[in-house]
Amino acid sequence: MLLAGDIGGTKTELAIFSPARGARQPLAQARFPSRSYQGLGPIVKEFLAASGIAVRRACFGVAGPVIGGRAKVTNLPWELAESSLAAELGLESVHLMNDLVAIALAVPLLQPAELAVLNDVPPDPEGAIAVIAPGTGLGEAFLTWDGSTYRAFPSEGGHAGFAPANPLQAGLLACLMERYDHVSVERVCSGLGIPNLYHYLRDSGRVPESPEMASQLESGGDRTRMISEAALLPSNPDSLSVATLSLFVSILAAEAGNLALKVLATGGVYLAGGIPAHVLPLLQQGRFIEDFARKGRLGEVLRRMPVKVVLRRAALLGAARWGLEPAGSR
Numbered sequence: 001m002l003l004a005g006d007i008g009g010t011k012t013e014l015a016i017f018s019p020a021r022g023a024r025q026p027l028a029q030a031r032f033p034s035r036s037y038q039g040l041g042p043i044v045k046e047f048l049a050a051s052g053i054a055v056r057r058a059c060f061g062v063a064g065p066v067i068g069g070r071a072k073v074t075n076l077p078w079e080l081a082e083s084s085l086a087a088e089l090g091l092e093s094v095h096l097m098n099d100l101v102a103i104a105l106a107v108p109l110l111q112p113a114e115l116a117v118l119n120d121v122p123p124d125p126e127g128a129i130a131v132i133a134p135g136t137g138l139g140e141a142f143l144t145w146d147g148s149t150y151r152a153f154p155s156e157g158g159h160a161g162f163a164p165a166n167p168l169q170a171g172l173l174a175c176l177m178e179r180y181d182h183v184s185v186e187r188v189c190s191g192l193g194i195p196n197l198y199h200y201l202r203d204s205g206r207v208p209e210s211p212e213m214a215s216q217l218e219s220g221g222d223r224t225r226m227i228s229e230a231a232l233l234p235s236n237p238d239s240l241s242v243a244t245l246s247l248f249v250s251i252l253a254a255e256a257g258n259l260a261l262k263v264l265a266t267g268g269v270y271l272a273g274g275i276p277a278h279v280l281p282l283l284q285q286g287r288f289i290e291d292f293a294r295k296g297r298l299g300e301v302l303r304r305m306p307v308k309v310v311l312r313r314a315a316l317l318g319a320a321r322w323g324l325e326p327a328g329s330r
């Protein structure tokens with residue numbers, strides 16, 4: 001049996017798979033709040049005890065760089081190592097991979113119902129594929145065709161420098177440079193970054209803050225969730241929250257276009273992570289593709305790239321795929 005996991009800054013999802021049932025039909029599955037635990041080991045032990053199923057191997061997608069079998073979760077104080085995890089959990093082997101590699105591995109397995117199409121054009125069947133995933137942080141990865149299958153590769157592009165695409169975004173960069181030595185794309189294009197956009201728009205006087213939202217945000221809790229929910233209300237949405245998500249969508253579109261150009265993603269661009277599916281109505285309004293393709297002379301190249309939103313948590317599927325497939329077919 002295989003234990004697979006999606007280890008994120010906010011949630012950790014675990015599932016057990018068998019070769020007979022495959023990567024799409026787990027025998028047991030559960031989700032845990034990551035910050036409520038001191039590390040991955042206690043979560044796994046709790047899950048395995050509750051499931052009553054014995055496993056031999058594990059494969060985890062981790063939100064952070066994986067180097068030499070070791071990883072530090074970017075937005076958690078967890079340090080993971082394959083050998084020590086295997087010993088702690090009593091497993092034959094543990095494999096750690098970047099969570100965006102896990103998501104990328106899942107992309108070829110996704111079914112039409114698990115995707116929402118933003119740019120409906122045919123893909124190059126052997127073209128590179130770009131994956132960008134804003135969730136708690138911002139992850140990026142890509143796949144290339146090797147002649148028989150797609151191979152997934154990691155990236156830490158979310159920690160590259162934020163490149164403003166217009167004067168409004170240039171003001172945002174100038175504002176954040178007063179607070180941070182390095183303003184990464186993740187600072188403005190993730191769950192962690194959405195409050196930065198809100199405060200910038202408020203403090204610059206571009207959009208006034210309502211007393212109700214000010215009181216709600218001061219009460220504590222998840223500011224990103226509060227802002228998103230206020231922006232997506234079916235009636236009387238909060239104006240500053242709407243402006244915040246509009247700016248977020250514009251930044252995400254520009255960064256998706258940057259990644260698409262860097263890997264020449266004629267096979268498609270996939271938006272994953274928790275946020276795109278949550279704000280799907282905003283992505284479908286057309287502004288996203290306009291900002292995605294606003295790349296000067298290369299704009300028409302981008303307009304010929306398929307763009308889709310992943311509607312499911314795909315990292316678990318990708319980790320399961322890696323663990324269940326023979327090594328030679330990965």
